[in-house]
Amino acid sequence: MWISALAIGFVAYQVYQRLKQRSLWTIPGPRSGSFLTGNYKQMFHPSATEYHDELRKKFGSVFRISGLLGDSQLVISDPMALTSILLKEQDLFPPSQWFRETNRLGLGPGLFAQVGAHHRKQRKILNPVFSNKHMRSMTPLFHQITHQLRSVLLEKVAAGPREVDLLDWFGRLALELVAQGGLGYSFDSLNPHKEDTESDFGTAIKQFVPHLSAFWVFRTIFPVVSRWPSRVLRFGVKCLPLPTLTRLVKVVDIMHENTKHVFDEKKEALLNGDQEFRERMDIISILMRENVKVSQEDKMPDDEIIGQMASLIFAATDTTSTALSRIIHLLSMHPEVQNKLRKELTDAYAAAGNNELGYDELVELPYLDAICRETLRVYPPLNFIVRVCSKDVSIPLSQPIQTTAGPISSLFIPRDTSIWIGIRFLNCDPNIWGPDASEWKPERWLSPHPQSVSDARIPGIYSNMMTFIGGGRACIGFKFSQLEMKVVLAQLIRSFRFSLTQAEVVWRFGGLTTPSVKGLNNVTPQMPMLLEKV
Numbered sequence: 001m002w003i004s005a006l007a008i009g010f011v012a013y014q015v016y017q018r019l020k021q022r023s024l025w026t027i028p029g030p031r032s033g034s035f036l037t038g039n040y041k042q043m044f045h046p047s048a049t050e051y052h053d054e055l056r057k058k059f060g061s062v063f064r065i066s067g068l069l070g071d072s073q074l075v076i077s078d079p080m081a082l083t084s085i086l087l088k089e090q091d092l093f094p095p096s097q098w099f100r101e102t103n104r105l106g107l108g109p110g111l112f113a114q115v116g117a118h119h120r121k122q123r124k125i126l127n128p129v130f131s132n133k134h135m136r137s138m139t140p141l142f143h144q145i146t147h148q149l150r151s152v153l154l155e156k157v158a159a160g161p162r163e164v165d166l167l168d169w170f171g172r173l174a175l176e177l178v179a180q181g182g183l184g185y186s187f188d189s190l191n192p193h194k195e196d197t198e199s200d201f202g203t204a205i206k207q208f209v210p211h212l213s214a215f216w217v218f219r220t221i222f223p224v225v226s227r228w229p230s231r232v233l234r235f236g237v238k239c240l241p242l243p244t245l246t247r248l249v250k251v252v253d254i255m256h257e258n259t260k261h262v263f264d265e266k267k268e269a270l271l272n273g274d275q276e277f278r279e280r281m282d283i284i285s286i287l288m289r290e291n292v293k294v295s296q297e298d299k300m301p302d303d304e305i306i307g308q309m310a311s312l313i314f315a316a317t318d319t320t321s322t323a324l325s326r327i328i329h330l331l332s333m334h335p336e337v338q339n340k341l342r343k344e345l346t347d348a349y350a351a352a353g354n355n356e357l358g359y360d361e362l363v364e365l366p367y368l369d370a371i372c373r374e375t376l377r378v379y380p381p382l383n384f385i386v387r388v389c390s391k392d393v394s395i396p397l398s399q400p401i402q403t404t405a406g407p408i409s410s411l412f413i414p415r416d417t418s419i420w421i422g423i424r425f426l427n428c429d430p431n432i433w434g435p436d437a438s439e440w441k442p443e444r445w446l447s448p449h450p451q452s453v454s455d456a457r458i459p460g461i462y463s464n465m466m467t468f469i470g471g472g473r474a475c476i477g478f479k480f481s482q483l484e485m486k487v488v489l490a491q492l493i494r495s496f497r498f499s500l501t502q503a504e505v506v507w508r509f510g511g512l513t514t515p516s517v518k519g520l521n522n523v524t525p526q527m528p529m530l531l532e533k534v
């Protein structure tokens with residue numbers, strides 16, 4: 001009886017939700033693939049990037065797709081609309097509850113789990129530790145850790161050119177950099193003799209999203225379930241015969257135990273007035289020292305600091321390692337660009353007496369900078385991020401769009417509508433960057449941009465692009481990742497020549513766009529490259 005009542009309630013709610021969205025039915029978009037899964041199968045397919053491009057070309061900067069059970073969702077890459085969503089009206093467009101709650105349960109109450117005033121409070125405390133000044137002081141540490149990677153790779157090619165999975169090594173490097181730079185702790189990820197185990201932090205963090213994605217279809221009921229007490233949730237997991245769910249809980253436990261362990265050590269050092277701790281320059285040590293000085297109401301509680309630790313590692317690892325892999329892949333496909341970059345770096349090192357380049361010297365290298373920017377523009381690691389409209393609202397558009405009811409220059413978005421922010425669509429918009437917008441041309445950064453770039457008023461925090469988005473939730477670590485990429489390229493390009501192997505690398509769309517080998521049944525992300533000593 002109560003099952004029928006629940007089913008009727010669910011159907012009635014879904015019908016009500018769809019009717020609320022009827023104003024969106026006039027917005028053009030592809031036909032739904034099925035009532036149950038809408039366009040999701042096509043949108044999330046590993047080779048979906050071409051499909052996305054077709055949609056963008058056919059339907060323009062605002063179009064509608066279908067989600068589960070006929071839910072209308074919008075894909076937006078109009079700069080003025082995104083300015084409203086990410087900047088002007090940002091509190092009305094938070095990340096989805098599924099995103100926030102899974103992050104809260106998985107990583108703790110860090111930035112990803114917060115909204116509104118609480119989110120702003122956490123950002124206010126964290127922003128200073130991501131400043132240029134702080135990045136400058138971290139540069140020697142970045143060089144030191146990258147040296148470790150360089151030595152491992154040099155050993156591998158000592159007997160001649162060799163194929164190496166660079167994605168794996170960049171993943172280990174990114175983890176070690178954020179572990180040491182962010183937490184002041186080493187996971188020993190660059191030790192070539194260390195076998196990865198299921199209980200490693202690195203393994204756990206890699207498994208978090210893939211295991212979580214398996215339960216994505218339950219996202220409508222998740223916000224309710226996630227509020228149940230932890231003991232009830234764990235009991236539920238034990239009763240369900242789902243190995244992926246059991247492993248997911250294990251993954252969360254491993255991440256928590258590791259970050260809690262690091263935190264406890266730091267807290268003890270802080271309370272003991274430990275001299276070494278007072279001199280530590282990693283992000284969390286600085287944060288903990290500053291946290292003692294601020295007023296009681298501004299203080300960040302212990303569980304939130306632990307949440308920041310896991311969130312930083314999660315946010316910093318795969319994003320930067322895939323970006324670095326993409327750069328090396330492109331340089332292998334364009335040897336002339338690789339040689340030109342090598343020359344710029346060799347000259348700069350010669351001018352610096354062959355000492356490692358400091359922060360200012362690195363950021364001033366124009367070709368290195370152009371390669372990083374162009375790669376992040378054309379190949380952002382995240383093609384989309386999602387926001388949900390929390391109130392009926394109308395937002396202006398840069399250009400009118402055609403709907404079945406005629407042209408509109410302002411877009412009405414009903415409450416609860418999911419919005420896909422088209423990061424790559426805007427980064428590669430031919431109306432902004434010219435007809436070659438989708439082509440990778442580092443040279444475009446060596447001369448002034450077309451007027452259309454500044455006229456577009458792109459609401460991105462970095463370099464007229466959306467790769468790190470903009471507004472109060474923009475990537476806090478974008479300078480960290482810039483520095484990381486530049487230090488790694490500065491050291492590796494001078495030491496190695498990178499070229500393609502027989503295995504063709506293809507990039508698969510997912511939460512992140514990751515490389516794998518064409519034709520292999522095994523779709524595990526990997527990027528084999530041929531390395532030889534220069």
Ligand code: HEM
Binds near residue numbers: 095111382385467
């Ligand atoms: C190429 C590398 C990176 C890319 C493309 C990238 C991109 C992004 C994007 C698009 C967001 C917004 C996500 C959303 O709101 O849904 C974000 C948020 C964030 N990123 Fe990054 N990121 C990168 C590297 C890093 C690094 C190295 C760190 C830390 C050291 C970091 C820390 C964070 C944090 C903590 C947030 C949450 C910010 C907030 O909600 O206030 N990211 N990143």
